[in-house]
Amino acid sequence: MTLEAFKRQLETTCTRLVRLAAMGFPGAAGKQQQQSASSESGGPEVDGAKHNSSALVRRDSQSHPILALCAELYDQDSGSLQLKVINYLKSRIGCETGFLLLVSQDRAHVCCQVVGNSVLQEEVHIGLRLWCDCEIPEAHKNFFAVVIQNNKSYYLEDIPKEQLDDIVSVLGGSVDIRSLLCVPVTSRGVGQVVAIACMVNKTSAANFKQSDVDIIHECFRYTSTVLTSTIAFQTERMLKNQTQALLQVAQNIFRKLDDLTVLLREIMAEARNLTQAERCSVFLLDKETNELVAKVFDGLPTTSNEKEQPVEIRIPANHGIAGYVATKGEMLNIKDAYSHPLFYSKVDEDTGFRTRNILCFPIQDESGTIVGVAQLCNKINAAHFSNFDEDIARAFSVYCCISIIHSLMYKKVQAAQARHQLATELMTYHMHVPDRGIEELTSAPTKRMEDFCPNFDSFVSVPRHVADSDTCQAVMFMFDDLSLTKQYRIHRTTLARFVLLARKGYRDPPYHNWSHAFSVAHFTYLCLKNLRLENYLTPLEYFSFLVASLCHDIDHRGTNNSFENSSGSALSGLYSSEGSVLERHHFSQTVCILNREGCNVFENLSEKEYSAVLDIIRDIILATDLAHHLKIRKDIEAMVSQKKFDVHNQQHRYLLLCLLMTASDLSDQTKVWKNTRQVAKLIYQEFFSLGDKEKSLGKQPAEGMDRDKADIPQLQVNFLNIIAAPVYKAMEQIWPNECGVLCKQIERNISNWKTIRQKLENKEVEKTDRTIFEECLVSDDE
Secondary structure, three states: OOOHHHHHHHHHHHHHHHHHHHHHEEEEEEHHHHHHHHHHOOOOOHHHHHOOHHHHHHOOOOOOHHHHHHHHHOOOOHHHHHHHHHHHHHHHHHEEEEEEEEOOOOOOOEEEEEOOEEEEEEEEEEOOOOOOOOHHHHHHOOOOHHHHHHHOOHHHHHHHHOHHHHHHHHHHOOOOOOEEEEEEHHHHEOOEEEEEEEEEEEEOOOOOOOHHHHHHHHHHHHHHHHHHHHHHHHHHHHHHHHHHHHHHHOOOOOOOOOOOHHHHHHHHHHHHHHHHEEEEEEEEEEEOOOOOEOOOOOOOOOOOOOOOOOOOOEOOOOOHHHHHHHHOOOOOEEEOHOOOOOOOOOOHHHHHOOOOEEEEEEEEEOOEEEEEEEEEEEEEOOOOOHHHHHHHHHHHHHHHHHHHHHHHHHHHHHHHHHHHHHHHHHHHHHHHOOHHHHHHHHHHHOOOOHHHOOOOOOOOOOOHHOHHHHHHHHHHHEEEHOOHHOOOOOOHHHHHHHHHHHHHOOOOOOOOOOOHHHHHHHHHHHHHOOOOOHHHOOOHHHHHHHHHHHOOOOOOOOOHHHHHHHHHHHHHHHHHOOOOOHHHHHHHHHHHHHHHOOOOOOOOOHHHHHHHHHHHHHHHHOOOHHHHHHHHHHHHHHHHOOEEEEEEEEHHHHHHHHHHHHHHHHHHHHHHHHHHHHHHHHHHHHHHHHHHHHHHHHOOOOOOOOOOOOOOHHHHHHHHHHHHHHHHHHHHHOOHHHHHHHHHHHHHHHHHHHHHHHHHHHHOOOOOOHHHOOOOOOOOOO
């Protein structure tokens, strides 16, 4: 309804009231009756009635005050109209105070805007509990619900004492109730109770009478139309304001698409403001795991530092209120949280927050696709969330859905750009193998294992003694010796191309290069051959282990995960949200090689087997992140110490693979002292180069990366004692005969580093890199 239409309706109503008064009230002339009759028949007297309406009101206001009241009901604010009506009733009936309760459109609550002579700053809302359930005894119902349901007047003596609380809550406890009259107001237009008029404390008598009820009925016979029209107009105006607010919300949230976490915080804030809620939580639906994921909560911090990545909170997608909404796609408006069977009160107990009511709605687009759930708690200044709040939430959810989808899409575009940049860089750098190289490798004369290095199939062998030109042929020999080539029908050219591309995939930092990859793959070969792992692993795990070890550090840049994250590199942009940035990149590049034409050594597997192999390789490569190893070390130690390895237990096999991969990755520490010392030199060259990069970016490197502060012998002792030695001791517990030699060599190397440190402390030699790595401070063992 527009403002002009409202004014026309108000004027028409007043004119009709004047005509009725002229027809029936004392002092009305026959001419006035004729005018009324003519107007009913559509005669020209209608215009005369309009022009004379003000005069008639003044003339008859003294004979019947209702006319004066009708003449004053021109306000566009429902509170002002109610104030005039209540003051009129107080005057006519003779009572201390009164108030009017308006019934909501959904008939779920009543609200009071005016009490006595005052318009309340904050509306009082009272829920109509169980008002429509006729089977519930009236004694257990809300009093106002009883008045509406029965549609009859009630006096103080009719009201049970325990039900007076609702009336006291409206009056604020400032009035001592001696007498009371509650009269339902029915709209002739809809035939339903639209309000309850309550008058308190009769002044001219002890109790209210039927004549007082008649006065109230007479008053609203003429004023209810104006009052309901004004409320409808005010509701429309509020809807218009909310629509404008939604447009502003759309502008606000669509500015935050570049960061999903910031966007979710913005959505939470806007949802609170639109519905006047105390708190809001937003969950996104992870369809792969069928879980609801939240990174930000109202009142529940998920990280101690805003700059840190927030901790994800995951719950099953069918759990609790949010799970129900996500599964059914239906909005839930819960008026009493603690009475709802899906409400989980433990969160309130842990946080001290008291949840009264909840509005939980799906975040979905117009086609019904659900991307998440928003949960609002505790409507402010109201008993619960209204139908109007539900309508706002439905409209808001569409904006939320669009913004979240675009944010996720934006992130995917960024990831695709970063992936494209990396792929282009990788391909340009070294991803090309000439056919001539493949032919030379496949046609080279077959070598025996002792041709590569002494004791090639023993843990005491040193793979770094294998000539660089023989390493690719040695890898092919390992595949053949383990019968993998024959078992999985791998073509020679396919294996050769795969091995050469894997070698090409490694850059040339001092340590994480092809030589390291070959050493790790060789130790894996030794484990597979000497530890009889076919009795511990499935055939696919057995095969995948060797491939993963060969590719575990492909495209390593001589940095670490901390540096990649802090420097905001392309790798960080692609993988930082998942953790283990470098390891995930190594796996990605492994898959890229396997997907190259003529390179897939798994080409004869079924689609299901190939998918399983990729999962196994991923888990093995991720296990090379020492942070991951430290997380699962207790589980490994528990499994080993209890001697309860179960080959049929997938978790046991996973832990064993992680243990063996870490052992392979650190295997240089199990070799003779001369090899260990030389490898340490390469490691610290790479570390110090990384430390220099961090210094150039204004960052302070860790002690082990700082060439000016690093105590190399002590760092090596700590690393071997804390990280390396426990790995090989765990292996020794499983295979005591085969792995005892590894633990003994570790102990010798620890002793040698301690000796060097003692000599440096005693200042027997100068503390320089050349002294530590090149001078023979400790005799080489053979």
